[in-house]
Amino acid sequence: MQRILITGANGQIGSELLPELRRRHGAEQVLAAFHKKTPDQALLDSGPHCFIDVRDADKLAQIVQEYRIDTIFHLAALLSALAEEHPQLAWDININGLCNVLETARRLHCAVFFPSSIGAFGPQTPPVNTPQDTIQRPTTIYGVSKVSGELLCDYYQHRYRVDTRGVRFPGLISYRTPPGGGTTDYAVEIFHAALTEGHYQCFLRPDTKLDMMYMPDALQAMIRLMQADARQLLHRNAFNITAMSFTPEQIAAEIQKHLPDFSITYRVDPLRQAIADSWPRHMDDSCARQEWGWQPDFDLPGMVEDMLDKLARQLQQEQSHGPDQD
Ligand code: SER
Numbered sequence: 569m570q571r572i573l574i575t576g577a578n579g580q581i582g583s584e585l586l587p588e589l590r591r592r593h594g595a596e597q598v599l600a601a602f603h604k605k606t607p608d609q610a611l612l613d614s615g616p617h618c619f620i621d622v623r624d625a626d627k628l629a630q631i632v633q634e635y636r637i638d639t640i641f642h643l644a645a646l647l648s649a650l651a652e653e654h655p656q657l658a659w660d661i662n663i664n665g666l667c668n669v670l671e672t673a674r675r676l677h678c679a680v681f682f683p684s685s686i687g688a689f690g691p692q693t694p695p696v697n698t699p700q701d702t703i704q705r706p707t708t709i710y711g712v713s714k715v716s717g718e719l720l721c722d723y724y725q726h727r728y729r730v731d732t733r734g735v736r737f738p739g740l741i742s743y744r745t746p747p748g749g750g751t752t753d754y755a756v757e758i759f760h761a762a763l764t765e766g767h768y769q770c771f772l773r774p775d776t777k778l779d780m781m782y783m784p785d786a787l788q789a790m791i792r793l794m795q796a797d798a799r800q801l802l803h804r805n806a807f808n809i810t811a812m813s814f815t816p817e818q819i820a821a822e823i824q825k826h827l828p829d830f831s832i833t834y835r836v837d838p839l840r841q842a843i844a845d846s847w848p849r850h851m852d853d854s855c856a857r858q859e860w861g862w863q864p865d866f867d868l869p870g871m872v873e874d875m876l877d878k879l880a881r882q883l884q885q886e887q888s889h890g891p892d893q894d
Contacts, residue, residue, distance in 0.1 A: 569593070569638065569639045569679070569794055569795065570593075570597065570638050570639075571597055571599075571635060571636050571637050571638050571639070572589055572593065572597060572598045572599065572637065572638075572639045572640075572641065573598075573599045573601060573631070573632060573635065573637040573639070573640045573641070573678075574586055574589070574598065574599070574600055574601060574640075574641045574643060575601045575620065575622050575640065575641070575642050575643055575644040575665075575669070576601075576603070576642075576643035576644030576645065577600035577601055577602055577607070577611070577617070577643070578600075578602050578603075578605065578607035578608075578611055578745065579643055579644070579745065580740060580742060580745045580746065580747040580748070580783075581643050581683065581740065581783075581786065582600070582641075582643045583607070583611060583744055583745040584742060584744055584745070584783050584787060585641060585643070585787055585790065586598065586600050586611065586614070586615075587614060588787050588791070589641075589791070590614060590615050592791070595614060595615030595616075596615060596616060598615060598616075599615075599616045599617065599618065599631070599635050599637065600614075600615065600616070600617040600618075601617070601618055601619070601620045601622075601631070601644075602617060602618070602619050602620075603619065603620070603621060603622075603644065604619070604621075616635070618631055622642070622644045622661065622665030622666075622668055622669065623660060623661065623664050623665055623668065624668075625668040625671065625672070628668050628669065628672050629671075629672045629675065629676065632672050632676050632678060633676060637676070637678055638677070638678055638679065639678060639679045639680075639681070639794065640669055640672075640673060640678050640679070640680050640681070641681045641790065641794075642665070642666060642669045642680060642681065642682055642683075643683060644661065644665055645661060645662045645665070645683075645713075646658045646661055646662060646710070646749060647710065647747060647748065647749040647750035647751075647753075648685075648687050648708055648710040648711075648749070648750055648751045648840075648843050649749050649750060649751055649753075649839060649840050649843065650748070650749025650750075651708065651709050651710040651713070651749070652708055652709060652710065652839060652843070655709040658709045658710060658713060659709060659712075659713060662710070662713035662714075662717065663713050663716055663717065663720075666682065666717050666720060666721075667720065669682075670720060670721070670724045670730065670732070673724070673730050673732075674724060674728045674730050678730075679730075679731035679732070679733070679794065680721065680724075680730060680731070680732045680733070681732075681733055681734060681790055681793070681794055682717055682718075682721050682732060682733075682734040682805065683734060683735065683737050683790075684714045684715075684717060684718050684734055684735065684736045684737070684805070684806045685710070685711075685714050685736055685737050685738075686736060686737070686738050686739070686778065686779055686847045686848055686851065687706060687708060687710045687711040687714050687751075687843075687847060688704055688706060688711055688714040688715045688718060688736055688806065689702075689703075689704055689706060689711070689846075689847055689848050690703070690704065690705040690706040690707050690711060690846050691705070691707060691845075691846045692705050693705070693848055694848075695847075695848045695849045695850075696848070696849055696850055697850060697851075697852045698808065698848040698850065698851040698852055699808075699852055700803065700807070700808050700852065700853075700854075700855040706846070707846050708843055708846070710843075711846075714736075717734075718734065718805050718806040721733075721734055721804070721805040721806075722804060722805050722806075725804050725805070731798065732804055732805055733793050733794060733796075733801070733804055733805060734793075734804075734805040734806055734807070735789055735790070735793060735806070735807045735808075735809045735856065736806050736807065736808050736809065736851065737781065737786060737809070738752070738778065738779030738780050738781050738809070738810045738811070738851070739751075739752025739753075739755050739778055739779065739780045739781070740752070740780075740781055740782075740783055740786050741755050741756055741759075741780060741781070741782050741783065741871060741875060742756065742782070742783035743756075743759070743875055743878045743879040743882055744783075744882075746760075751772075751840045751843045751844050751847075752778060752780065752844075754768075754770050754771055754772055754816060755780055755816075755819060758770070758816070758819060758820065758823065758832070759823070759875050759876065759879050760879070760883075762823050762827055762830045762876070763827075763876070763879060763880055763883055764883065766827070766829055766830055766831070767830070767831050767832070767833070768820070768830075768831075768832050768833075769832075769833050769834070769835050770816045770820075770832055770833070770834050770835075771835065771836060771837040771840050771841070772816055772834075772836065772837075772840060772841055772844055773816070773834060773836055773841060774815060774816050774817040774832075774834055775815050775817060776815055776816060776841070776844050776845070777813055777814065777815045777849040777850070778813065778814075778815075778844060778847060778848075778849065779810040779811075779812075779813050779848065779849070779850060779851055780810075780811065780812050780813065780814060780871075781809070781810060781811040781812070781864065781866075782811065782864075782866040782870075782871040782874070782875070784865065784866065785811050785864040785865055785866055788865075789809055789856075789862060789864075792860060792861065792862070793807065793856075793860050793862075796859070796860035796861075800859055800860060801859050801860065802855070802859055803855055803859065807853070807855060807856040807859070807860075807862070808851040808852060808853045808855065808856060809851075809853045809856045809862050809864075810850065810851045810853050810864075811864035811866055811867065811871075812864075812866070812867050812868045812871065813849055813850040814868050816832065816834070817832075818868070819868065819872070820832040822868055822869060822872045823872055823876070825869075825872075826872065826873065826876050827876070
């Protein structure tokens with residue numbers, strides 16, 4: 569991992585992976601690929617960048633060649649709820665984009681990180697202690713694209729020896745960039761609402777339990793997996809990883825320990841509730857722990873404390889300087 573490309577570099581994960589990799593490897597070694605939306609000035613100024621639509625195979629290959637990229641973190645994708653509103657577009661971006669990345673990686677000898685998701689599971693999957701290798705019959709286009717992505721990555725690995733690696737992320741919680749269009753987004757929105765309104769109206773039922781993870785753990789997972797000794801990896805792609813499982817009711821109670829006046833009500837969105845009900849409640853991530861030493865640092869109380877502290881500071885800064893320009 570010497571010359572790195574991040575697609576989706578101003579998305580929820582990319583906007584945090586980018587500074588972390590630049591800190592570790594040097595800014596010039598990490599090329600940020602943005603799509604149309606103009607990223608904030610700090611990201612633009614922090615090192616080399618380009619604009620790519622991942623569906624444009626020629627441009628992707630040209631950039632990988634020009635910058636002599638050897639590792640691609642392919643993070644550009646539509647999330648579950650948005651994908652359900654635009655299934656054809658979701659397939660186009662999530663699958664054709666990935667095919668372009670894998671083909672480029674095959675021809676130009678790059679390693680690839682691909683994020684799969686709890687969304688790769690479905691209603692027939694065992695929901696508790698969901699095994700690494702189990703039934704996957706997702707009922708969303710997002711899930712279909714993630715299962716297909718997992719299989720494509722495995723295929724390029726065994727057919728062409730492309731060094732593909734990946735994890736199944738749970739809902740990711742972070743303060744820097746909101747996720748946008750996901751089913752687990754409530755677990756981010758709730759913090760913004762708690763600090764600005766003192767109240768949150770949740771779109772999932774109070775007892776909807778899902779796997780979750782704080783962003784610092786997601787970053788260390790990606791980097792640790794990409795650095796792992798390939799000989800230790802029995803699986804390559806789609807490792808189950810989780811850090812905590814909670815319901816809206818439980819996270820609200822944890823926030824109330826810090827903000828006693830915070831309140832929550834529920835107005836269920838049937839689309840996102842149906843998606844959440846089809847996903848596991850707690851994945852078994854023992855393969856990741858055994859094969860490459862996965863170990864999260866943040867549980868629910870630790871995440872809530874850190875998130876409230878960091879987000880409050882960020883909101884304060886935005887108030888005094890104005891938000892970053894889009
Ligand atoms: N966080 C994603 C979503 O809700 C799941 O991977 O779509």
